[in-house]
Amino acid sequence: MKIDMTRYLPILTWGRDYNRSALSNDLVAALIVTIMLIPQSLAYALLAGLPPEAGLYASIVPIILYAVFGTSRALAVGPVAVVSLMTAAALSNIVEQGTMGYALAALSLAGLSGIILLTMGLFRLGFVANFLSHPVIAGFITASGIIIAASQLKHILGIDAHGHNLLEVVISLTQHLSEINWITAIIGILGTGFLFWVRKGLKPLLQRFGLSNGLTGVLVKTGPVAVVVATTVAVWAFGLADKGIKIVGEVPQSLPPFTLPSFSTELLGQLLLPAFLISIIGFVESISVAQTLAAKKRQRIDPNQELIGLGAANIGASLTGGFPVTGGFSRSVVNFDAGAETPAAGIFTAVGLAIAALTLTPLIFFLPKATLAATIIVAVLSLVDFSILKRSWNYSKADFSAVLATIVVTLTMGVEVGVSAGVGLSVLLHLYKSSKPHIAEVGQVPGTEHYRNILRHDVITTPQIVTLRVDESLYFANARYLEDKIHNRVAGDKKIRHVILLCSAINEIDLSALESLEAINERLNEMNVKLHLSEVKGPVMDRLEREHFLSQLSGQVFLSQFEAYEALKVLPNA
């Protein structure tokens, strides 16, 4: 068997046609993204409970590996807010933050997550992510954003606090509120305020000066760099570090180190579920960004190859001092808007970050943690969006319940329980709905061969024929319900001689349902009523032909409901 290498190594496709124009576009994009990523990487390391350099390391090798294996041309891979929060939540349950064991566990989490993603990709299991419904994701991102913002308040106020859900964080903040460090608070609040203004106020201002939409967008995204420079200089110049303000401190000048994650059985057991959830959430976030950007240039994203790309990136993160990564929304959009044409832009970004890790780290010695917290808060609050609650309330109470449960459980019990509750409830509600299917009695729309619900349309019916359209596949969860429904409809009406099951909406009949149909056929036969089927779909019919049911059926199977009705209405009424 010849393996198409370009499928597993997309770099072979875009690399072949690489030219000077793409090179210059990619270089410009890489420069802008690098500047934006320096503060963002440090901030997300802080959020994940890790030393700042881990954020830089997690952005270097992973971005290169994704460039080799990934299918998106614009996706930028690295630490992102929600996954960093989930990392902190997973690790804090196991080891104490700030210890070597914590950093080691972060490597293991990234490695495990990488293996999970890679395995899912190789076995083409990308569909698993589909079980995260859009409303559940929206609710989860909103709730996570709130928790992240709340958890960063401690850095803004210069106090100690902890917790991985909103309740814990708020209680802990309240308890330590008296220890507030006012200098930290002033820097934190000013920084946050400035960044909000950059988002809301600066963009219109720049546009009024005639700058293009794309360029203002990029400029606005580099706002954090300005705050970083200003507050670092202020702390250094006024000696604020001696006044209790917490700073980043010494960061090693080094390329990403070679690291080996721990794979002790106990640790793996504890990390397996969090790693799975991080993989799925990271994959869903990443693929959504990738598909949005690809659609704008009519490019194709292969979900299973994306799993491989993200898996490789996470394994890379675990081997080079990082932590779990995925394709980030804001960094990818900046990359795209700045004109990146190929994943080479990602490789150049990695080079830029490597240079920064080697040379610039002494410059951030005096960078206040409050500044990083401010950049996190402003970034995540843009994710918070409660409109999904209103929309789902209007459209479907089942979707609404799933969103509400996701938000409430995430806020009160943390990210892992929250997303599991959302997925679990969506699946249960879906099963519940299909366990009590809509069953319509239908009649002929006059002058057509078309049959519709007798309660909604003016249709023609005949007393001795009842046609029931079951609006659901028949399977174990609703098999008994159908038995009851048909029994109840026929038992009271002595005129009925024929029951036609209009099967146009029945996409599957499993063995439980087949046994129920046999029981229905037998019971109707005892009441001297014949059971017919119409419009049975090809795949369903194929399956029925493997069993005895069709030979036991008291009535016939008709290709169309019209044929069935025409044939049966002329039969003698006996």
Add this chain to the structure above:
Amino acid sequence: MKIDMTRYLPILTWGRDYNRSALSNDLVAALIVTIMLIPQSLAYALLAGLPPEAGLYASIVPIILYAVFGTSRALAVGPVAVVSLMTAAALSNIVEQGTMGYALAALSLAGLSGIILLTMGLFRLGFVANFLSHPVIAGFITASGIIIAASQLKHILGIDAHGHNLLEVVISLTQHLSEINWITAIIGILGTGFLFWVRKGLKPLLQRFGLSNGLTGVLVKTGPVAVVVATTVAVWAFGLADKGIKIVGEVPQSLPPFTLPSFSTELLGQLLLPAFLISIIGFVESISVAQTLAAKKRQRIDPNQELIGLGAANIGASLTGGFPVTGGFSRSVVNFDAGAETPAAGIFTAVGLAIAALTLTPLIFFLPKATLAATIIVAVLSLVDFSILKRSWNYSKADFSAVLATIVVTLTMGVEVGVSAGVGLSVLLHLYKSSKPHIAEVGQVPGTEHYRNILRHDVITTPQIVTLRVDESLYFANARYLEDKIHNRVAGDKKIRHVILLCSAINEIDLSALESLEAINERLNEMNVKLHLSEVKGPVMDRLEREHFLSQLSGQVFLSQFEAYEALKVLPNA
């Protein structure tokens, strides 16, 4: 609000019309069932790891409470094989068999199970049992029967052994095989052989002597009583108890005692999952028997009231020295065949058993445990039936996988994990199937208004129109799949101007799917292709009208596919 008491107290209905003919029929049935139940109750107590009298107690008050609250006229409630095995499996994990704590935990398990059943009944949650598919139940019963039979071999051979799955039992038996007690083994093997002969050989013999089918059935079921009497007398007469044969020993002469279950939080936490599984399995077993027997007399069973009846019975068991009970197959069939007309037969049976508990217990002092084991083995081996494997293999590989997983996991890991694995796998396979729905491209069947798959039928199509019939409801798990499918079909074919989604099989569109439809509409629009819907069902249309989608739709919504095709095929091809 006036509450219809007869709904919650079915005894008010049948009690009102009670007459002398019913009385004499019920008395005869009760006598036969009582004789049959004495050895069976003792045996199932042994299986559950409890003293023999617990089996009698579990058959007295529960049967009366079911008679008051249950809707089946013939169901006999008490200890049954599978539930007794599940009881032993649940309790042995927590307390040591033979201790007071074990009996107390059995009361708690019954009480908790009763509360679960009662709650499910009051909240009308009977549908939960539907998630146990027929094949999974069949596989579970078969595997349980094998485990039970194997676990009883220790009594037959007079050795010590333990274990709650086949592996453990077989290993334990092998280890102790050298300790075999030959007298016990002879009695056990002869007893088992005799009982098998009663089932297979005696029935044809009696029928040859002209006895009616019903009477032979009843006589055969009392076979165990003969073995009990014979072996008890033998042990007493030949002083076999001194030769190492294990006997039932002293059983108190007493009515069921008043007992209070322990409800310590720790115990309840450990028992909650087993109690839930026991409730569901017990309910499914009971309702299947009840419905089979009711159908023969055209009576109705109300599943939710059955939950209340079984809940009351289990609470009764927990308050009177019993253990979890449910409606049993063999005892109910004997009751029915012996002519029971109303639940009063159950009340008379309870009286009979109470008299037995008060007076007959000294007579079973010398009853060998091997005899009870023999009755259990013969009873449960009739439950073992592997034909479901073959049937499901032929019909559907998904059903087959669920059965196989249930059997294998139950045998190797025990009943609780086994049934959970079966249910979990069925649900996952169902979701998986619906996440990759069958999507057929359809065309007009010549001379009709009917549209079928172009790959299966000779149909008429038009190059600029593609009609896709999605054979599944659209929901989160398959929303993205539809996006990909439509994109792939349209992207390569420049002639296409209209895509019609034939929605006859779409029973629901949830919010995730709606968002996907919006994305599809937008993308098709960019390619200058219009999206139309046809045959949208009423409930789905109602829902769509609450959102903006219909106003954004580039095409139209048609009542029937025929109308859609007629309208679009005459449009200019632009």
